[in-house]
Structures are given as C-alpha cells and as structure tokens.
Amino acid sequence: AQSVTQPDIHITVSEGASLELRCNYSYGATPYLFWYVQSPGQGLQLLLKYFSGDTLVQGIKGFEAEFKRSQSSFNLRKPSVHWSDAAEYFCAVGYLEYGNKLVFGAGTILRVKS
Amino acid sequence: DGGITQSPKYLFRKEGQNVTLSCEQNLNHDAMYWYRQDPGQGLRLIYYSQIVNDFQKGDIAEGYSVSREKKESFPLTVTSAQKNPTAFYLCATNRGGTEAFFGQGTRLTVV
Numbered sequence: 001a002q003s004v005t006q007p008d009i010h011i012t013v014s015e016g017a018s019l020e021l022r023c024n025y026s027y028g029a030t031p032y033l034f035w036y037v038q039s040p041g042q043g044l045q046l047l048l049k050y051f052s053g054d055t056l057v058q059g060i061k062g063f064e065a066e067f068k069r070s071q072s073s074f075n076l077r078k079p080s081v082h083w084s085d086a087a088e089y090f091c092a093v094g095y096l097e098y099g100n101k102l103v104f105g106a107g108t109i110l111r112v113k114s
Numbered sequence: 115d116g117g118i119t120q121s122p123k124y125l126f127r128k129e130g131q132n133v134t135l136s137c138e139q140n141l142n143h144d145a146m147y148w149y150r151q152d153p154g155q156g157l158r159l160i161y162y163s164q165i166v167n168d169f170q171k172g173d174i175a176e177g178y179s180v181s182r183e184k185k186e187s188f189p190l191t192v193t194s195a196q197k198n199p200t201a202f203y204l205c206a207t208n209r210g211g212t213e214a215f216f217g218q219g220t221r222l223t224v225v
Contacts, residue, residue: 009154034213043118043204043216045158090156092214101172102147102206102214106156 002026004093013020013081014113020024021076021108023091032094033074035065037087038107044090050074086112117141120205120217126225127192127199134213135190135220137205144209146188150174151202151219160203163188202225 005024013019025031032051036044048059055067065076075090091105127133137146145164149157159172164184177196182188190198202221203224208213 004156006156032212035217041202041219041221043218044206044214046213046215049213101159101162102208103159104149104157106154 002093002095002101004091004103004105006089006091006108008096008108009106010109010111012111012113016080018086019076019078019081019085019110021089021091021110023074023076023105024072024076025091025093025103026114027072027093027095032096033065034072034092034094034102035059035063035074035076036092037061038090040086047076049091081110081112083114085110087109116207116222118207118215118217120181120203120220122220123218125220125222127222128225130194132191132193133222135192135222137188137190137217138186139188139205139207139215140186141207142185143207143215144185147206147208147214148172148180148188148190149204149206150180151204155200157204160190161186168171 003026010108034049035047038044047063048057049055050057050067060065063078088107088109093103121136147162148160158174160178161180163169179191204219205217208214
C-alpha cells in the first residue's frame, strides 16, 4: 500500500536555527514528491516539488528538500527559521500508476521560539 | 483569476441530514480530489476523479458520495451514513503528474 510517514508530529526550534523535517514513503519506482505548508484554517500551499533530475530542489520561502532514493526519503530543510514559518507541513507523494493518486503524510507542526 | 472555490466556508449539519459541499475550478484541470483533514491524521483521500463522469473511491469513501458531471465541478455529499462527519474538507485539482492546487476548505460541524 502507498504510505507516507512524517515521524515528527511536533517540532520546536528557535528563531534563526536550522530546520529539518523528515519524510519517508513506500514506493518501488521514483514517485512525484511534494512539500506543502498550511496555516490554521487555510488550504495548502506548495513549497516545492520533485519530479526528476537534480535531487536537491529549491522552493519558496528559502526552503529546500533532498530526494534520497536509497532511503526513500524527501526531507525538508531551511538554514534559518523565521517566526512566520510556524505552521503545519505536509509531505505528499504522487502515484501515477494508481490513477494519479496523491497520498499525504500526517503532518508536522512547527513551532518557532523567539 | 484562476483558482479553486470551495463553499461554504463553514457548514453545520444536524444529525441525519445530508449536506453537499461545493468545489468549482477554472484551472481547466482534469483531476479533482476531496480530502478530509482531522487533527493529527493528515489529509485522507475520500474520492477522486480523473475525467468527467468518472470517479474512484479513496481510502475513506464510506458515507460520502460525489458526482462529476462537468469538468469544473466536483461536489461532495456527506450522507447521514457518515457517523463522524465533523472535519475540515479540502478540494484539490491537478493536471496529471503535477502538483495539486487546493481550495480554502470547508469546515463541517455536526450540531
């Protein structure tokens, strides 16, 4: 079955510190990979995506993510967190051979300490 | 402006009632999705549609129904068979193999 795991439910970091949010997925071939961010009561906004090519992808708001096929991972990073980054972050995987199905992880809530 | 419109933003349902959530898009995307969001459970797929007049059940389709009579519209009906409908519902669209675009969501509460 297709599944996406975000092992950290909550993460708290100090403003200015670095951030890494983890994401692992179950899949045989190379999937399409996404990170989204959600503010409370809002829809989801795309941060970045990976389809093919360079395994380090850059996104909006200073975020980047690295695809590691050997680890089935797609971790999100930011070198210096801002208070406005506090939100919930979702990793998602697209499975084209299952009718373009998009599967989401459970999300990681980021809190930023000033 | 191109986008996805979900309405209403807030919806209240009495026990035993059916309610319908609206999702309209003008992005000309073929695929449309409905997700349910509960705290700590991420987004769970209810139904999705790749083309007009066709749709597939997702992981939690029981108690829900959909239709796809027009490319632009993918309404979701929460039936009385859904025993725990209180949640945040998100509609999304995409063109095959690309990222999904989301509406602003509908919060459904049973009263």
